[in-house]
Amino acid sequence: MALDHQKDKPDQKLSASVREDVGLVLEALKRFERENVVSRIWKGDASLWKSDPETQKKIKGRLGWLTIIEGMKRQVSALEEFGRLIKTKGFQDIVLLGMGGSSLFPEVCRNTFGTAPGYPRFWVLDTTDPATILYLEQKLSLKKTLFILASKSGSTLEVESLYRYFLKKIEALQLRFPQEHFMVITDPGSSLEQLAGEKGFRKVFLNPPDIGGRYSALSYFGLVPAALMGIDLRLFLNRAEEMIKTCGMDTPARENSGVQLGLLLAGPGGKGKNKITFLMPEAIKSFGVWLEQLLAESTGKEGKGLLPVEGERVGKPEAYGKDRLFIYFSLASHPDPPLDQAVEALRKSGQPVVQIALKDPYDLAGECFRWEMATAIVGMEWEINPFDEPNVTESKENTKKILERFKKEKCFPEPEYFFEEKGITIITGKEAPPGATLSEVLKEFLKGLSPSGYVALMAYLPASEAHEHLLQKIRMAFRDQFRAAATVGYGPRFLHSTGQLHKGGAKEGFFFQITAEDREDLPVPGSGYSFGNLKRAQALGDVESLRRRGLPLLQLHLGRNSEEGLDYFYQSLKNIK
Secondary structure (H helix, E strand, O other), rough: EEOOOOOOOOHHHHHEHHHHHHHHHHHHHHHHOOOOOHHHHHOOHHOOOOOHHHHHHHHOOOOOHHHHHHHHOHHHHHHHHHHHHHHHHHOOOOEOOOHHHHHHHHHHHHHHHHOOOOOOOOEEOOOOOHOOOOHHOOOHHHHHHEEEEEEOOOOOOOHHHHHHHHHHEEEEEEEEHHHHHEEEEEEOOOHHHHHHHHOOEEEEOOOOOOOHHHHHOOOOOHHHHHHOOOOOOOHHHHHHHHHHHHOOOOOOOOOOOOHHHHHHHHHHOOOOEEHHHHHHHHHOOHHHHHHHHHHHOOOOOOOOOOEEOOOOOOOOOHHHOOOOOOEEEEOOOOOOHHHHHHHHHHHOOOOEEEEEEOOHHHHHHHHHHHHHHHHHHHHHHHHOOOOHHHHHHHHHHHHHHHHHHHHHHOOOOEEEEEEEEEOOEEEEOOOOOOOOHHHHHHHHHHHHHOOEEEEEEEEOOOOOOHHHHHHHHHHHHHHHHOOOOEEEEEOOOOHHHHHHHHHOOOEEEEEEEEEOOOOOOOOOOOOOEEEHHHHHHHHHHHHHHHHHOOOOOOEEEOOOOOHHHHHHHHHHOOOOO
């Protein structure tokens, strides 16, 4: 099945090899045309998703991503001027303090495009891990650093905590205008807007409030950081506009690229091919993390969901079960023959593959819109609201309650069932047999892992090269031994993305929470707790949510030597017979 949605722009073709699912997609395209679905989307018809009037009202308040591009095009000159101004003010570094939708696309831009010559270095800090915060701080000259506080709600706990920490550091320098080291991207009326006004921050960008965080890449949340990196905004938005035309109101469903992709996800996904596995060249690899949040947080509702599998090394066809749908991004400017060959082997074996051919990294601007539209289509087909995130909010509330208890009692609750081996504390949630080993516990724990299940490695660790290497080895072991999809998420970042799917999606997951002792800790000024305490409260809050739902969970506390602990986890997994 070939879907050519842009005959005059062959570098952005979408083609699909879905075989037995082709009938599902073609029937849905006909239905969309009969029911005028495309024009109804653009007119903001919330009944396409839900029949409840109250939910429809909320959905209508989250459809601003459809039309944001026109407003942003009018702001290009001002954004470019602001980027040039900051470049001339002597700043050497810019640090974005954000979480989830406010930080992931800036990170994609940083990793994909880098910063233009003469522009300050750009960093994204979206963690409460003290080692990561300290590592970045040591790279900065604080006198020459600009901090961006990015939060739609203005009340994101991680952003607030990081701001308090760096504010104290800046104040200690006794600069003449310390407030000019901070700026804000937020919604109108938020507490961040109020804070910026009271303190006299350098700049405030108020984003349209009718856009959810994970749909905000083409708004100020994505474009302000892009301008500060010196990215070509005009080319970027032109590429986005080209894609939007292929998804527009007047584009029939059978030619509409966003609709086509959405139905390719929704049809096979609803029939069990719900592990959406991204294969992409190194040059645009970080785009998978943005896609991960968009898909997982949007579709993980009401016992349904698409599980994004990003960052997994491509394997041979026999390594996979029947639950995969592969999305292959080819990039003309960065050819990757070995990846091409691996994808062709998957196709020949009968695995379903959707290929998206891009000309160069600037085409990612168009992909942002195509995938936003496609994700909205999945929600429509599955009758879920793709614009809310109820279980993310639940985890935030759990964290706040645990922190309040910690401030009163000065300690966290001890686990009830656990044992120790090789310096690792294994928290089982139920009594383990006397003399149990980690290999034995893993074998028993994974008995219920079905061919349609998945494993989630939830690591509250610094995202170091050593940790990443070991976690990827563990992930590959799950795939090769159990033919199970395995995801790797760093806490607390994943709570704002796959965390929604873990709790709201199908009960298919087996969860490993991995923690370790913080070798150094940092205070959150004026809070009564440290970043290490905050990170632990977030982990415990997630445990509470997972256990409340009866989901399979094993906690591994690695002690002070996290690398040795991860390696022992890997060896114990490999020892399962």
